[in-house]
Amino acid sequence: MVTFLHPFRWQDGQPSVAAPVQRLSFFPQVPPGGAPPFPGRRRPSPVRRGEGGAPVRVALLTEGGYPYARGESGSWCERLLRGLADHEFEICALSRTARQHAGPRSALPPNVTLVRTAPLWGPPPAEHRGDGRVPRRLGRRYAEAFAELTAALCGSPHPARTPAPPATGGAESGTPVGGAAAAGPADRFGAGLYALAELAAEHGGLSGWLRSEGALRVLEAACRAPGAPRAVRSARVTDLLAVVERLERVLRPVSLDWYGATGARAAGRGLADVALCHAVGGGAAALPGLLARHFHGTPLLVTEHGARLREHYLISAAHAVAPSAPSAPVRALLSAFQARLAHEAYASAALITPGNTHTRRWQERCGADRGRLRTIYPGMDARPFHEVARESARVAVPVGAAGAAAPGRTPRPERDLPPGGAPRPVGGRATAPTLVWVGAVEPGKDLVGLLHAFAEVRRSVPDARLRLVATPQRGRTDPEYLAHCRALAAQLFPDEAPDRHAVGENPVRFEEVGEPAVPTVADAYAAASVAVLSSVTEGFPVQLVESMFCARATVSTDVGAVCEAIGGTGLVVPPRNPRALADACLDLLADPARRERLGGAARARALELFTVEQSLAAFRSIYLELISDSPARWSGPVPAGTGVPFSRPAEAHLPARLPTAVPSWADTAIAGGDRRPRHAPRAVADADGNADTPGAPAIRRGPGTSTTSTSATPPPLPAPVPAVAAAATAATVASAAAVGALAGGTGTGPRPPAPGVPRTDRAHPDQCRSCGPTSHRA
Numbered sequence: 001m002v003t004f005l006h007p008f009r010w011q012d013g014q015p016s017v018a019a020p021v022q023r024l025s026f027f028p029q030v031p032p033g034g035a036p037p038f039p040g041r042r043r044p045s046p047v048r049r050g051e052g053g054a055p056v057r058v059a060l061l062t063e064g065g066y067p068y069a070r071g072e073s074g075s076w077c078e079r080l081l082r083g084l085a086d087h088e089f090e091i092c093a094l095s096r097t098a099r100q101h102a103g104p105r106s107a108l109p110p111n112v113t114l115v116r117t118a119p120l121w122g123p124p125p126a127e128h129r130g131d132g133r134v135p136r137r138l139g140r141r142y143a144e145a146f147a148e149l150t151a152a153l154c155g156s157p158h159p160a161r162t163p164a165p166p167a168t169g170g171a172e173s174g175t176p177v178g179g180a181a182a183a184g185p186a187d188r189f190g191a192g193l194y195a196l197a198e199l200a201a202e203h204g205g206l207s208g209w210l211r212s213e214g215a216l217r218v219l220e221a222a223c224r225a226p227g228a229p230r231a232v233r234s235a236r237v238t239d240l241l242a243v244v245e246r247l248e249r250v251l252r253p254v255s256l257d258w259y260g261a262t263g264a265r266a267a268g269r270g271l272a273d274v275a276l277c278h279a280v281g282g283g284a285a286a287l288p289g290l291l292a293r294h295f296h297g298t299p300l301l302v303t304e305h306g307a308r309l310r311e312h313y314l315i316s317a318a319h320a321v322a323p324s325a326p327s328a329p330v331r332a333l334l335s336a337f338q339a340r341l342a343h344e345a346y347a348s349a350a351l352i353t354p355g356n357t358h359t360r361r362w363q364e365r366c367g368a369d370r371g372r373l374r375t376i377y378p379g380m381d382a383r384p385f386h387e388v389a390r391e392s393a394r395v396a397v398p399v400g401a402a403g404a405a406a407p408g409r410t411p412r413p414e415r416d417l418p419p420g421g422a423p424r425p426v427g428g429r430a431t432a433p434t435l436v437w438v439g440a441v442e443p444g445k446d447l448v449g450l451l452h453a454f455a456e457v458r459r460s461v462p463d464a465r466l467r468l469v470a471t472p473q474r475g476r477t478d479p480e481y482l483a484h485c486r487a488l489a490a491q492l493f494p495d496e497a498p499d500r501h502a503v504g505e506n507p508v509r510f511e512e513v514g515e516p517a518v519p520t521v522a523d524a525y526a527a528a529s530v531a532v533l534s535s536v537t538e539g540f541p542v543q544l545v546e547s548m549f550c551a552r553a554t555v556s557t558d559v560g561a562v563c564e565a566i567g568g569t570g571l572v573v574p575p576r577n578p579r580a581l582a583d584a585c586l587d588l589l590a591d592p593a594r595r596e597r598l599g600g601a602a603r604a605r606a607l608e609l610f611t612v613e614q615s616l617a618a619f620r621s622i623y624l625e626l627i628s629d630s631p632a633r634w635s636g637p638v639p640a641g642t643g644v645p646f647s648r649p650a651e652a653h654l655p656a657r658l659p660t661a662v663p664s665w666a667d668t669a670i671a672g673g674d675r676r677p678r679h680a681p682r683a684v685a686d687a688d689g690n691a692d693t694p695g696a697p698a699i700r701r702g703p704g705t706s707t708t709s710t711s712a713t714p715p716p717l718p719a720p721v722p723a724v725a726a727a728a729t730a731a732t733v734a735s736a737a738a739v740g741a742l743a744g745g746t747g748t749g750p751r752p753p754a755p756g757v758p759r760t761d762r763a764h765p766d767q768c769r770s771c772g773p774t775s776h777r778a
Contacts (some may be wrong), residue, residue: 019352036477056087056627059274059292064096064286065108067115071474072542074106076305077280081109087623090114090274092258092288094460118256118283120249124207133212134205141199142209143218148192153336154232155185171348186347186367189340197254197291206255209357210248216240221348223329224247230753235329242326243333250337253287260294277628279345282363283308283338286345293348299626302345305355306364306539309436312338314537343367350626353619356561374622378540382607385549388526389603392551408576427445433589434465436552438513438521438526438543440475441468441482446557447576448488450534451508455492456582458507470512470525474542486510530588530595533557536575541565548606551599555584565610642713 060066065078082090089112095101098121108115134142200206219240225233260272271277277289278301289300315332328333346352346368353376354360360373435454439445447468453759454466468485470477489508495713496505511518518524525531531547531554538560545565547554554570556562563572569675573580588595 040414056276056623057090057274058087058623059090059092059271059277059288061092061277061279061281061285061288063094063120063281064100064571065093065280065285067091067093067108068095068100073280073305074380075474077212078106078109079381079612080616080619081112083612084620084623085109085111087111088113090116090271090691092116094118094120094272096251098410116256116258118252120252124211124248124252124255134203134209138199138203138205139209139214142196142206143214145195145199146210146215146218148188150192150219151225152185152189152192152340153333154222154225154228155188186340186343190344190348192528193290193344194294196251200255200261201295204255205247207252210244210251215244219244223333225594229332229344231332232329235333236327239327239329242330245575246330246334246434247337250284251287254291255285256288259291271298274298275630276301276623278303279349280304281308282342282345282366283312284341286341287348290345290348297630298351299630300348301351301353301622301626302349303355303376304359306360307342307366309338309342309366310362323632339366350629353622353623357564358561359539374610374618376553376618377610378542379612380542380545380549380610381612382549382610385520385525385546386518388522389549389551391526392599431527432463432465433461433529434467434527435530435532435585436467436469436524436547437534438469438524439471439533439534439544440477441470441477441479441485443478444535444537446534446536446576447481447485449500449536449576450532450581451488451492451580451582453534453585454508456579456590457585458493460586464507464589465523467527468508469518469521470510471521471543472514473514482510520548522550524609525552530555530585532581533562534575534581535559538562544570545606545610548602548610551603552596553588553598554602555581555588557581566602566663567605569598569605575763576729 010221060077060081062068062073062077065071065073067074091108091112091114093115095117098119101117101119101121143514147489163281196206216237220235222228222242230677258270260270271288271292272295274292277292279286280303282302282304286300286302289298289302292298293300312335316335343366346363349368349372352363352368352373354373355362355376355378357375363373364370413735435457437445437447437450441447450466450468454464457464470482489506489510493507496507509523511519513519513524525547526627528547528550531550531552533541533544533554533556535557536559538557540561541556544554544562545555548566548569554566556566556570556572557575557577558572559575566572571584573584588598589761
């Protein structure tokens, strides 16, 4: 299928007149002579065109991720955009904090044609702020829609699993607020959300009204309504004010001019021009996709590598014990909103692509349909780790040494322990058994438990080393937790020296990727005997997959998608169990051959499942599938002189020649009924005197009715495209004539000859008044 969309063109370094530049963000505006809003952004270059001359245009929806964040989510988006270079992308980014909005941003690839940004923090933008004063009638309509949404938040905590309704394709066909479709809490949430969006698109002022007293009263009534959960009944005015403020921030995408609404507030057609909305997350990032689907019927694809609702629950639980934690009613209402929003996103999405089975289970729990779930692992670039794996395979251990592998195998002596645990010199440098941990330093990684486990390892292997390598590019380091870990390491492991003339050294080293000792992540794994993961909470273990690319044996805790990632190629222990973690590390340190086998199997599994090539192929196929199932939409009138897509039928492209002349047996049909075939059957009169001819439409006369001649010619066909008008007319007339001749013939009448076969028709006269000769051709 060919999809035609409006391309974004550049001429002489500036956007063309036919493709006006849309406003990129609400604020901040770039001062004259200041830096561009996205440093490093390059001018879009022409992408490879597919069949039909236009690429597929996709809107990538993010929240706190690309192009702001530099973590794993941003890296995944970068790989997706650069890997699908034959598609055009528009970025719709929502920033979470002022620091993130003002921070550095990723350099955009050439196929990103437009970037839209909006803040989910601070006061609303000036153009959407207002003073909360709206006309009385509009205020009542806002109150009705917001009452539906808040009633859903204070309803049943378990939303009903309803299938995705068909796309409306326009705001005028939306479900009425409070209608029959708004029966369950999930349906009432969707009805209220879309009603607010329609009112905001038509009248504006939603952000100001949500901060007004009217919204506060509606929320208070919902919390005091019968059947409301006990946690929200005790909400005070300060709690309601906090909830309304946060709801206004998370609902800001509803007030944006991204959806091609009609009127003065519309800035171009926005998301009406895209063929697909791809939301990276099921939270606020999916809101623009939901509204584009509601207004224009645009298909929505949701990708989650970690359940957004689970992240909200974890953050809410951490805030519950903080000194400045929000109250229980605030946490309950915000959690209910996130749950309803996730359910609406999952129910409305055409397809959902979880990054692992752990996330898939969370999505099913939130109401996602199993038939629309497709697990696609986040593809990773394995090229930086190939050299580490090859270097490990080149080193050999003499057969018969301690821990040597069986004949025919390639051992790795730089991580083998000889008798007594002394390190074996390799290449003139002594290497000690080393445990390596890589990741972001935060409490969820449980580095305290890892330090206690390493203390147990040191009792059996005194020369063991532990390297803790932080990756600030993938997540912010918690400075307080890092300081606590350093103090614990100094207490458990005092500095040691081989003799009294050497400088003491701690067996635990805190490092960071980018330092001279560890330039890259691959260098951190190169010195590892065993890669360790001690997390108590984890989504998809990226660092574990990287160690598998390096052919390293792993010891990890059973959290998140760890078991799914490693399969049977590593050791798994329960979380928060330092003794079990230490025993597993000792087992691998004492058996180099086992490490060799597990490392090779881990690398084979990673190359089979977690490469970026497989992920890109899966998303390319999904894009084409969703776009082919969606109706075609036009971004504007087709210019004169250009071919209209799908104007020519499929049979017009067949390499068959149409007849240059009308066949002789179809001559009577072309005559229009003025002449009757010479061998046509005679009319048979019934009792009333009505004459019926076999194969012709019956003409009846009632009493006192005169005879009327009715033509059997079908109604006129619509005018086809001029390019194929003559061919289509000839083919249609020939087909109609053939049908009429066959229907009007009898056993004794003429039969149409085989095409192209000359013969003498005995039933035909010697001299035909239309043909003349005896031999005829069809």
